[in-house]
Amino acid sequence: xxxxxQDPRHKITKRGQNVTFRCDPISEHNRLYWYxxxxxxxxxxxxxxxxxxxxxxxxLLSDRFSAERPKGSFSTxxxxxxxxxxxxxxxxxxxxVGSTDTQYFGPGTRLTVL
Amino acid sequence: xxxxxxxxxxxxxxxxATVAFNCTYSNSASQSFFWYRQDCRKEPKLLMSVYSSGNExxxxxxxxxxxxxxxxxxIRDSKLSDSATYLCVVNSPGGGSYIPTFGRGTSLIVHP
Numbered sequence: 001x002x003x004x005x006q007d008p009r010h011k012i013t014k015r016g017q018n019v020t021f022r023c024d025p026i027s028e029h030n031r032l033y034w035y036x037x038x039x040x041x042x043x044x045x046x047x048x049x050x051x052x053x054x055x056x057x058x059x060l061l062s063d064r065f066s067a068e069r070p071k072g073s074f075s076t077x078x079x080x081x082x083x084x085x086x087x088x089x090x091x092x093x094x095x096x097v098g099s100t101d102t103q104y105f106g107p108g109t110r111l112t113v114l
Numbered sequence: 115x116x117x118x119x120x121x122x123x124x125x126x127x128x129x130x131a132t133v134a135f136n137c138t139y140s141n142s143a144s145q146s147f148f149w150y151r152q153d154c155r156k157e158p159k160l161l162m163s164v165y166s167s168g169n170e171x172x173x174x175x176x177x178x179x180x181x182x183x184x185x186x187x188x189i190r191d192s193k194l195s196d197s198a199t200y201l202c203v204v205n206s207p208g209g210g211s212y213i214p215t216f217g218r219g220t221s222l223i224v225h226p
Contacts, residue, residue, distance in 0.1 A: 035216075040122070041218050041219075042219050045208075045215065101146045101205055102148065103160070105158055106157065
């Protein structure tokens with residue numbers, strides 16, 4: 001158990017709908033990362049937070065994507081006007097105890113856009 | 115050129131075999147390096163860090179060659195349970211901090 005939970009685990013939506021995913025670390029870590037993974041590829045970095053502050057955003061994160069971490073604990077990732085190309089696994093990760101370099105992942109949210 | 119490159123495989127080996135994977139990275143300013151394991155439809159899990167001096171954990175040995183910008187993973191005495199995708203991760207400078215960049219993974223299939 002990595003101590004990271006994600007909700008929902010699966011989401012099926014129609015193109016054009018908005019979706020929101022949530023990530024909850026069990027214990028509070030300063031850093032929290034979001035990734036996207038498609039079939040046959042490794043996870044691709046989307047964004048990360050240091051406490052409440054969103055410090056880095058990938059070019060993959062178009063203006064339809066927004067992430068928040070309002071109290072420095074849980075985080076949400078919203079995708080507006082979903083497209084079929086958004087279908088992927090969305091992974092949340094926090095660093096290991098005593099390390100800022102390693103990544104401990106939650107189980108992910110699998111998004112399917114029809 | 116991708117920042118982190120891996121041969122996707124699959125590597126198909128018999129039980130007991132020794133198998134090695136390489137991973138190359140393009141950013142010479144990269145700072146830390148890791149191997150992760152990912153089982154089908156599961157999240158990646160940290161397998162081991164990679165140090166310049168090389169490091170070993172049981173049947174697994176990881177090495178870093180900064181001059182040639184590659185890291186390697188050696189698995190000895192392969193078990194059926196080693197079947198998985200092995201992801202190479204490089205922490206590279208991006209903006210104001212270091213960002214983990216994953217390779218696409220190398221698929222390993224160990225058969226009886």
